[in-house]
Amino acid sequence: MDATNDNASKALLPAGMNDTLPPHAAYEASVVEKIMTCFGGHGYERVKPPLLEFEENLLRGPGAAMANQTFRLMDPVSQRMMGLRADITPQVARIATTRLSGAPRPLRLSYAGQILRVKGTQLRADRQFGQVGVELIGADSPVADAEIILMAASALTNLGVSNMSVDLCLPTLVPAVCRDLGLDDAMETHIRAALDGKDAAGITELGTKIGDDNATLFNNLLAATGPVADTITALDALELGRAATEALAPLKAVVSVLQADAPDLVLTADVVENRGWEYHTGVTFTFFTRGVRGELGAGGRYGTSASGGDGDGDSDNEDGIEPATGLTLFMDTLLRAIPAGDTSRRIYLPSGTPRVQGDELRAAGWVTVPALGPASGDTDDDATEAARLGCDHIMVDGKPQPLKLAD
């Protein structure tokens, strides 16, 4: 009793931490490799940033949004504060503006790694999970946005994700509309808070301060949420000011590229969404699939931060912010959205099976489970042992045979 309790308490992990067991751990790794192979095939070269960075560099520019989700610890060596990455995108952006500042643009980079966050969210209790993603740095065209969306869509389709849809957002539109209407920052904050919850009643209430016509305009933007064709039609029917019309142009351009290149891709649009897009400067996108909670992946356009202060002195971009777009796939959600891994073709090799036969089977893609000693005699015992170890085949007379369980 005591021993059991002892073991049970040893098993307890901090909130949001998990052991991934067989076969899921191997399956996750194979899925990551498939995605990375797809990204690599599209010319995205892999980088591997470290787990820890100095806090002030990690949380600069695109990293600022993750400040309250970042674990900090003191570096006993340099006596400086370090942050444990809560997101890999800012690290890749830093690499692009520092060590790879001389590399030709557009620069295509990919990454896969684990991140750690201070708090889980409502939909994701995990505090550690895998991110697999790409960044396309130094290109400002809608074609670049579309390239990433299409590449991710094909990677997800190849993994067996069905009923996928891509939600396009434009976090720059609401600020532009506010500028057109001459609203101040404080009012913009109120408007965004209401729009984030799609709180139409909240916007209507603000009508007493910003004018009922303006409130109606924001509610019409809110109501334009839906299938992308409907959204564009609804937005075209609105009288938008100059800044808003300018802000809208990239979205329309991306949509027309996507519709031409992938007419079957299900697109929705939501031009008032701001949450999660704190550092973005243009079209953003989120991958959803029906029936799976949470997002499979998300990304969008942003500016890499100026790298001044890193002290390496080698950057030509120390003052410049480069246009960039990127995508991150969240492995925890993604693994729930794809069919379970194939666990068949696991074969038991009874004691005395020649080594070369095992080699041949492994070369042919089998998973071999060898006996460590002779079973107590006849094949039946071997079969029982094979079943006990989760094999579906057994080697009999030099040939694989499906395992038949005794009734």
Place this chain on the structure above:
Amino acid sequence: MNIPANEKLVLALPKGRILKEVMPLVHHVGIHPEPAFDDDSSRQLRFSTNIENVDIIRVRSFDVATFVAFGAAHLGVAGNDVLMEFDFPEIYAPLDLDIGHCRISVAEPTELVEGDDPATWSSVRVATKYPAITAKHFAARGVQAECIKLNGAMELAPTLGLCRRIVDLVSSGATLTANNLVEIEVITEVTSRLAVNRAAWKTRPAEINDWIARFRDAVETKSKAA
């Protein structure tokens, strides 16, 4: 692990007071639940409707928000008191249903009102069903609120010395008066909202937009008739 795609649309309705007010709207949009829904002796929790694709669940008002937030229900009816308390990022509230009118207020015993200067407070102890709203409300003016979470009968707390102030839903104010309490401040007005799960809206936009439009029509028709 693959969660099966939940193709049926689930509408979560709150038990109790709001249910009576919301049913005319639900009928107006064309949803008529099976007879067991109106049978008080029925133990059923999930009900089919005349629309094959739509089911109704009946849960406590706070749970409506939770069901919708996690996508277990796609649509729901919840007061903005509940939505504010949880502040779930996964819930959108695109429509004010103009029912269930009341307010969240701070109340305290009549004798406390005289000779109390709120500007001098650094902390207050408050009994409430809404610890998050209460803490946020007082924090905005630089006061820490030590919240005692109760699920009902808040009005008892001051009389029995649990704490001196309460934050609670007020509709007529009669309960407060009966317990010798005075409403000193309104935190927010409350109405019921149509709540929509974020992922459901993104993945089934045409369907969800259609239901929002139907509910909007129901609300407008009702307000014209009034």
